[in-house]
Amino acid sequence: MAAVSPAEAIERVRDGFVSYARGEWQMPPKVYLPSPPGGDFRAMPVRGDGLAVLKWITSFPGNPRQGLPTVTGVVLVSDADNGEPVAMLDARAVTALRTGAAAAVATQELGREDGSAVGLIGCGLHGMWVGRCMSDAEFGPGVCFDPDPEAAGEAAAEFGWEVGDLPEALACDVVCTVTPGHEPVIAAGSLRPGQHLNVLGADGPGKAEAEVEAIRHIAAEGRIFCDEWQQASHGGELTTAVAQGIIGPDDVTDLGAVCAGLAAGRKSPDEITLFDSTGLAIQDLAIVLGALEAIEAGVVKPPTVDL
Amino acid sequence: MAAVSPAEAIERVRDGFVSYARGEWQMPPKVYLPSPPGGDFRAMPVRGDGLAVLKWITSFPGNPRQGLPTVTGVVLVSDADNGEPVAMLDARAVTALRTGAAAAVATQELGREDGSAVGLIGCGLHGMWVGRCMSDAEFGPGVCFDPDPEAAGEAAAEFGWEVGDLPEALACDVVCTVTPGHEPVIAAGSLRPGQHLNVLGADGPGKAEAEVEAIRHIAAEGRIFCDEWQQASHGGELTTAVAQGIIGPDDVTDLGAVCAGLAAGRKSPDEITLFDSTGLAIQDLAIVLGALEAIEAGVVKPPTVDL
Numbered sequence: 001m002a003a004v005s006p007a008e009a010i011e012r013v014r015d016g017f018v019s020y021a022r023g024e025w026q027m028p029p030k031v032y033l034p035s036p037p038g039g040d041f042r043a044m045p046v047r048g049d050g051l052a053v054l055k056w057i058t059s060f061p062g063n064p065r066q067g068l069p070t071v072t073g074v075v076l077v078s079d080a081d082n083g084e085p086v087a088m089l090d091a092r093a094v095t096a097l098r099t100g101a102a103a104a105v106a107t108q109e110l111g112r113e114d115g116s117a118v119g120l121i122g123c124g125l126h127g128m129w130v131g132r133c134m135s136d137a138e139f140g141p142g143v144c145f146d147p148d149p150e151a152a153g154e155a156a157a158e159f160g161w162e163v164g165d166l167p168e169a170l171a172c173d174v175v176c177t178v179t180p181g182h183e184p185v186i187a188a189g190s191l192r193p194g195q196h197l198n199v200l201g202a203d204g205p206g207k208a209e210a211e212v213e214a215i216r217h218i219a220a221e222g223r224i225f226c227d228e229w230q231q232a233s234h235g236g237e238l239t240t241a242v243a244q245g246i247i248g249p250d251d252v253t254d255l256g257a258v259c260a261g262l263a264a265g266r267k268s269p270d271e272i273t274l275f276d277s278t279g280l281a282i283q284d285l286a287i288v289l290g291a292l293e294a295i296e297a298g299v300v301k302p303p304t305v306d307l
Numbered sequence: 308m309a310a311v312s313p314a315e316a317i318e319r320v321r322d323g324f325v326s327y328a329r330g331e332w333q334m335p336p337k338v339y340l341p342s343p344p345g346g347d348f349r350a351m352p353v354r355g356d357g358l359a360v361l362k363w364i365t366s367f368p369g370n371p372r373q374g375l376p377t378v379t380g381v382v383l384v385s386d387a388d389n390g391e392p393v394a395m396l397d398a399r400a401v402t403a404l405r406t407g408a409a410a411a412v413a414t415q416e417l418g419r420e421d422g423s424a425v426g427l428i429g430c431g432l433h434g435m436w437v438g439r440c441m442s443d444a445e446f447g448p449g450v451c452f453d454p455d456p457e458a459a460g461e462a463a464a465e466f467g468w469e470v471g472d473l474p475e476a477l478a479c480d481v482v483c484t485v486t487p488g489h490e491p492v493i494a495a496g497s498l499r500p501g502q503h504l505n506v507l508g509a510d511g512p513g514k515a516e517a518e519v520e521a522i523r524h525i526a527a528e529g530r531i532f533c534d535e536w537q538q539a540s541h542g543g544e545l546t547t548a549v550a551q552g553i554i555g556p557d558d559v560t561d562l563g564a565v566c567a568g569l570a571a572g573r574k575s576p577d578e579i580t581l582f583d584s585t586g587l588a589i590q591d592l593a594i595v596l597g598a599l600e601a602i603e604a605g606v607v608k609p610p611t612v613d614l
Contacts, residue, residue, distance in 0.1 A: 031338050033352040034358055037388045041349040041359050045340040052348050054363045056383050058390030072390050076363050076381065080342045083365030083379050136520060 003300040004290035006129075006136035009101035010108075012305030014259055016286030017227075019048055021256030027281050029230065038062055041073075046281035051292075052080040053285045059203065061180060061292040065072075071095060071249065077288050086171060088115045089291055090292070091284075092125075094195050098283035099126050099178075102135035102227065102255075103198040106275035107139055107174050109258050109265045110225060111196040118142030121166065121185055121209075122178035123155040130176050130200060135159045145169040173231075176200060181207030181236060193270040200277045204235030215241040222272030224252045225265075235278035252276075310607040311597035313411075313436075313443035320408035321415075321566050323593030326355055326536075328563030334588050336537065347511075348380075350528060353588035358599075359387040360592045364398045366510065368487060378432075382546060384595050396598060398591075405590035406433050406485075407440035409534065409562075410505040413582035414446055414481050415530060416565050416572045418503040422480030425449030428473065428492055428516075428584060429485035429508060430462040435479060437483050441495075442466045452476040483507060488514030495520040500577040507584045509543030517581070522548040529579030531559045532572075534587050542585035553587055559583075 004012070019025045025048030033041040039060030046053050057073030064070060073091030116139045120131050124147040134140060143164035146152040156163045169175065170190040174197075177185055181202030186209055189215060197218075199209045216237065218224055226232035229249055233242045239245045255275060257263035266273050294300050311319070326332045332355030340348040346367030353360050364380030371377060380398030385391060423446045427438050430453040441447060450471035453459040459470045476482065477497040481504075484492055488509030493516055504525075506516045522545065525531055533539035536556055540549045548554045562582060564570035573580050601607050 026340065028338050029341055031335050031350065031352060031363075033333065033335055033354055035354055035359055035390070039390060041336065041352065041354075041361070041385065043352055043361055045338060045350055047340055047348075047350065052342055054340075054348070054350055055362075056363070058385070063389055066389065068389050068391060072385075072392065074383065076383075078348065078365065078379075079346055079580055082370055082373065082375050083342070083346060083348065083367045084375060085379060086533055147419065149561070185532070243583045258560045 003289055003294035004097060006100065006133045008290050009097050009287055010133060010137055011103045012286040012290045013098055013101035013283050014105045016282040017256035017259045020282045021254065021260040022263060024048060025282055025285065029279065035153065044281035044284065046283055046285045047080050048282070049289055050080050050283065051086065051288065052078045052083070053281065053288055055091050055094070055281060055284050058094060068100060072235050075284055077290060077292070087292060087295070094284050094287045095279070096126050096129040097149070098287045099200055099277065100129035102277050102283055103130045103176055103200055104133040104137040104139070105259065106198055106225065106255055107134065107196055108137060109255065110273040110275060111174055112194045112269050115190050115194060116140060117172040117174065119169030119172030119175040120144045120155060120178070121169050121176065122146060123151040124178065126200065127139070127178035128155060128158070130178050131159050133154050134176065139174055141173055142167045171199065174198070177209040179209055181209050184211040186210035186214050188217045191217060191272055193272065195272050196275065197274045199237050199274060203238050203278065204236050205234065207236040208240060209237060212240050212244065212246065218244050218272050218274050219247045219251050222274065223266065224274050224276070225255050226276040227255055227278055229254060231280070232276050232277045237276040309387055310486060310601035311594055313404070313440045315409065316408035316594055317411045317440060317444055318402050319593040319597045320405055320590050321412045324412065324563035324566045325502045327589045328567040328569060331355060332589055332592065335360050338586065340403065351588035351591065354387050354590045355589070355592055356596060357387050358393065358592065358595065359385045359390070360595055362401070362586065362588060362591050364402060379432040381573045382591055384597060384599070394597060394599060394602070397548070398610050401591050401594045402586070403433050404434040406584065406586060407436035408509055409584050409590055410437045410483055410507060411440040411444040411446070412566065413429050413505055413532065413562055413584070414441065414503055415444060416562065417580040417582060419501045419573070419576050421576070423447060424478030424479040424481065426476030426482040426486070427451045427462060428476050428483065429453060430458040431485065433507065434485035435462060435465070437485050438466050441483065446481055449479055481505070484516040486516055490514050491515050491518040492522050493517035495524045498524060498579055500579065502579050504581045505584065506544050506581060511543050512541065512543065512546050514543040515547060516544060517602050519547050519551065519553065523553050524560050525579050525581050526554045526558050529581065530573065531583070532562050532565065533559050533583040534562055534585055536561060538585045544583040
């Protein structure tokens with residue numbers, strides 16, 4: 001995304017988490033419009049820093065088989081004082097960038113000081129932006145794994161990392177999972193003391209990238225964080241553990257509270273930390289603020305703000 | 308709106324009410340994003356007939372003082388099978404037309420057979436489209452009232468109706484209120500046997516166009532209808548009467564159920580009927596279907612679909 005660099009995205013997404021944790025930004029829950037059998041639409045509203053933003057975005061997992069993207073949509077930006085339209089951005093670009101930025105923010109806040117090897121599991125569009133943001137935040141080098149060796153190879157080449165198998169990726173200091181979440185890739189047995197995990201892929205009930213036993217182990221021996229409890233408890237990764245009574249709201253800390261200094265992050269080098277990202281509209285607003293500044297500065301020219 | 312005539316809008320909005328009443332169309336509740344002190348934003352999703360639609364629309368009542376419209380927004384149209392974008396329409400045009408169309412549908416379903424004089428109270432953008440749709444459905448002639456005599460005069464001239472005062476408008480067979488809802492215009496004392504009222508203006512808690520005593524009278528002696536109970540019971544006109552226990556869900560009938568033949572409409576010529584319109588996304592989808600057909604037929608050319 002030409003308008004906002006990974007480095008700027010990371011800072012802006014961090015600021016967004018802080019603004020929301022402080023109550024300065026408003027975000028009603030996202031709304032799902034199921035569209036069976038193919039997928040669904042989501043409306044994600046947010047207001048802050050004088051803007052009101054709505055992201056209208058899809059998830060149609062079967063689309064690539066027809067040569068169409070899984071995710072499409074737009075980000076509508078309006079003046080929060082009078083409702084006048086300000087801009088419209090490509091939701092795909094914004095979403096990929098803000099997801100990568102959140103992984104970097106979480107790792108900065110929660111990762112061990114002395115371990116920066118990254119295991120990137122899933123090298124699709126979102127995985128690539130996770131790698132770019134992690135790399136830009138000086139994490140790595142790392143191991144790229146994808147069921148499609150070509151995708152893993154491209155990622156490794158771009159970041160100067162290595163291609164590896166799943167166990168190699170899971171053995172890294174920082175593990176980022178960016179898979180569709182149809183079957184878990186993180187088992188309890190693969191967890192290592194001091195590891196930080198960003199689980200970024202599961203985005204709905206019935207999906208998960210970590211086995212329930214892994215969640216149970218981290219809840220008992222480490223710490224679990226999420227972007228927002230309401231969404232995370234229903235949004236996939238933690239849903240089963242919540243339903244089974246393994247974890248509750250008191251066991252999970254919002255990343256924004258850590259960024260804002262309202263809650264503790266990692267407490268010891270040996271602790272295992274896990275960040276469950278479900279994706280928030282505040283992250284989209286953070287990227288929008290960067291994109292608008294770039295447009296005003298003439299760095300990019302509307303109407304096109306592309307990946 | 309060049310793409311969809313009032314006559315077509317009326318038929319399509321009626322069909323939309325029927326499709327929703329039959330469970331063929333899906334509509335999650337609309338979401339409010341308050342944006343104090345000026346107004347709010349609303350996200351209104353709906354799916355049906357192969358399309359997924361989101362309307363993102365504002366209400367900033369103080370805007371006209373700054374020379375800006377109260378209502379602005381867009382209607383995003385996507386393919387429900389794969390999420391691909393199909394079109395984007397001006398929310399203002401769609402909203403005005405579908406509101407007018409709903410008034411005509413409600414009057415066709417609920418009005419007395421032998422009384423068609425229309426009292427139009429409020430001749431702003433929405434009032435004008437109510438008048439156009441009522442007129443097109445062969446209701447009228449009628450009496451136009453607005454605190455701004457010029458607005459009333461323009462409406463009367465366009466429809467071939469007369470300008471009158473508030474009591475004259477309230478004395479008509481069919482009364483349509485299209486005011487901001489800051490203070491009621493319908494008192495219990497002005498109600499006449501056999502009258503049908505379309506209350507279209509109040510769009511949020513604390514707003515109402517009919518006094519609570521008028522609602523109480525109609526609930527006791529006549530029949531109350533709405534577009535959707537969940538929204539209507541919280542959306543303004545009926546909120547106070549619901550809160551005071553004067554009416555409950557069993558006292559109010561959805562217009563769609565009447566259109567679909569699932570519930571009775573007017574039961575006698577002397578009954579007073581009231582239709583509370585809060586505005587539904589299904590109405591927007593109905594207009595979108597008409598606009599897309601017009602675009603496909605070459606009647607209008609995208610990207611412009613204006614009022």
